[in-house]
Amino acid sequence: MNGTTMNGAANCYEATSASSASSTVAYHHAHFAAYQQNYCYPQAATTTAAMAAHAAHVHMMTKRPSHPCMAADNACWAPMPHKRARRASASLVAECNNRGVLHYESGRYREAMDAFRRAHRMATSASAYSASEAAADVSGNASRRCRSMSFFSDCSFASSSAAAYEQQQQRLHASQSQGGWPTVDPAALAVTYESAPSQHEQIQSEYEYQQGGPQQQQPQRSEYDEGIHSFGGTLRIDGGAVDGVEEAEGAKAYLIPPVLHNMGRVYHQWGRNEEALDLYNRSLTRLDQLGLKETTTGIIDAAAVRLACLHGIGQIHYSKGDHSSALDAYAVALSLSRAAYGEASLDAAACMNCIGVLRYHMPASEGAAGSSSGEDGSSSDGNGGDALDCFRSSLRVRRQILGADHPDVGTTWNNLGRVHFQRSEYDAALSAYAEALRVRRLSCGPRHVDVAATTFNIGQAYHQTGRSDEAMECYEAFAAIVRATFGRDHRDLAIVTTCIGQLHHEAKRYEEALASYGEALRVARAALGSDHPEVAITLNKLGNLHYERGDMDAALEIYGQGLRVETAVLDPRNPNIVVTLTNIAEIYRQREEYAEAHGLYVRAL
Missing domain, CATH: 1.25.40.10 (Tetratricopeptide repeat domain)
Incomplete structure (x- = not known):
């Protein structure tokens, strides 16, 4: 992404201060920049363009006569008064929610939570909103955003350097000295970080200030991809569908369940599992109150929201070691996915894989507590038979829909091999692992950590069958990838070195x-x-x-x-x-x- 595109995004945002026609141009310009990247947001530029689109759209919808301007003394923007007041519309709720989704996809979880909370406040509030209040709710702290955008404008992202960082710091300290909000955009800092090694400590400090405190260290990865996190994102709201029922009584109520889920997903990402569970359950309760099961209202896909909450609940119980509660959640999700999308749907296949993972990990005594047997995960034969059935069903659907070389297919093959290994069926395990390794090398690359995981599994099967030289080759290959990916002091390196x-x-x-x-x-x-x-x-x-x-x-x-x-x-x-x-x-x-x-x-x- 070059500097021209970034400055174009910044100028696009500034254009919202002009007339409604200028806002319209800014809106389409920014959306064009975002869609050029197919709505993938690894680059700060694309996300910024999308944010500009949302800001411009809000000003158009609220019919704001003029955009507040930035005073020469760096004072904060003040909303212009507006004579008419109305309730925050469903469209504004959708815009705010989708802005949070963009933040979440960019890894800016605090900003995402702010946006989701504002969307929830607008959706549940019975008070009248002025147009300026509604716009402020969607765009957040206007002065903070203006200063963030000014940093984007001032820096050349095509040749970001330590000098660019120093320029940002001068603007920052000038703002602080005049009583302004001391904000440096994390995206700008991230780009500068790559080309200013000597400033790493200071840049990290500024980023932590922006995020509201030091970032928690992520725990070391203890499990490789089992497919248990098949759903881990936030939910967008279809703005077009909302526009069609904008004036319908109670239209905003249908937007509350996906917003609650999205707030829960951010807490889930932060590791605040109890708060995430509460929000997932509140979302499900709201759907029940609205009488929505696997139906679609025209505004939201109720089945998709319900499935997302059930997956989140299952993931949290699984991470806590509460396999029985996780199994209950995934069993309900499986029934729902079959009813809403069909027996041979990808949603049903994902649930089957998750149930298989749980059956693989659950001891026979725990699994025997189920009331019936079969692929719905309600019981276990104590020897991995139910897990095998689940993985085989998931594999059949995924291969049919996704093709034989999809990463999810490779994950299911790997899971299937683990069950065979657990049952001491080493030849069958090696056969499944070989297919998993082929798919993962093809779809993920030869140095991917999941390629390493399957290589280790093959080594264990060789070890158990007395093929020590081949086992050693696999263990050493696994160790090389882990060392290169996670460093020399990772727990997985300790495990394989013991082997x-x-x-x-x-x-x-x-x-x-x-x-x-x-x-x-x-x-x-x-x-x-x-x-x-x-x-x-x-x-x-x-x-x-x-x-x-x-x-x-x-x-x-x-x-x-x-x-x-x-x-x-x-x-x-x-x-x-x-x-x-x-x-x-x-x-x-x-x-x-x-x-x-x-x-x-x-x-x-």
Whole structure:
């Protein structure tokens, strides 16, 4: 994206200060710039153009006689008075919601939440809005937006540099000295960040100020794509459909459920799961109150809103380990998707995959609580049979609609392979993994993390069938991708390094095994902390290695470290603690220290 396009977007926004005709030109100009990118918004320029479109559209709809101007002393914009007042229209609610969607897609979640909250306030408010109040609700803090746009105008994005950043800083401090709002647009900072390495710390500080505080560190990725997050976006409202029923009594009420969902999705993104759950459930309650099941009102697709909420609820319960509640949500979603879109729809296939993932993870005792059996996920045979049925059904539909080389097809193949592996059907697992690897390499590229995940899975199947050399190749390929993608201190690197150490251990290559276990332990502690179950697992393997080498003192010391971690983080009845106690007791027995051995055996009972 070049500087001309960016400045064009900025000028487009400024054009809204002119007449209604100028606003119309600005509206179409900005929308043209946005649609040139097919409504994909990785670049700040495209999103800015779309924002300009929304701002211009709002001023046209509210018939505002003139746009407030910026005073020479940098004072904030003040809305122009307007003689007529009316309720905020459904169109304004839709515009504000869709502006939030643009922010969300650009990763600007605070701005997205602001927009969704304003949309909700307009949709639920019974008070009269003046045109200027409605416009302010959609466009937010006008002075903040003006200053953000001025930074876009002043900087050359074709050749952004440290000098451009300094220019922004001068404008920022000038604004602060005159009492203005100290805002630097994050998009401008992000572009400058790439070409001004020496300013990284300062730029990050400015960005955190803009976002309202330091950004929370994202947790390390512990699971690769299982397809459980098949829906993770926000919902747009069709402006054309809203325009057709603008004056209908209660039209705004139909817009509340998607807005509530969108607010929940932002909280979900932030990891504030309880607030997200509340909003998802409130959205479903609103749909029930409106009498909307899988019907379409002409304004919203009620089935789509309901499915989005159910997916969000299922995802949160799954992340909390509450598989039973997640299964309930996805079972309802499956019934709804079949009723609304058909048995062989992609929505139904996505639900089937999610139910399969849950069945794969659920223990037999938990799955047996269901009341019936079958593909609706209501029970489990305790050996992965239901999960297999779910994945096979999902795979059949996805291949038919998406083709054999789609990423979702590759994900389903990988899930299918995991169930076969869980059932010790290693040949079938290898066959499914091979197809998953082919699809993922083709659709994602050879260095993608999901390619790495399938490669690791293949390595495990080779390991279990005694094909150690092929397993080693797979583990090392996985480690290379993880190291390049996540760095040298990621938990997945600790896991695969432990697996490599185990291969050396089984082949009696003790020195190589010792080095691998030692590195795995270092990485696990760096990634997870000293008191973590995975640290205890590595310590136990390292203790076994010392025991087999005959170094009982070293084995006793390592087993002791592992026991301390296990007792700190695991339930006292966990079988891992029993194994470690027994190992330590055996060393004391061999030393003929029977009193110590007896005490440990008693603890293990």
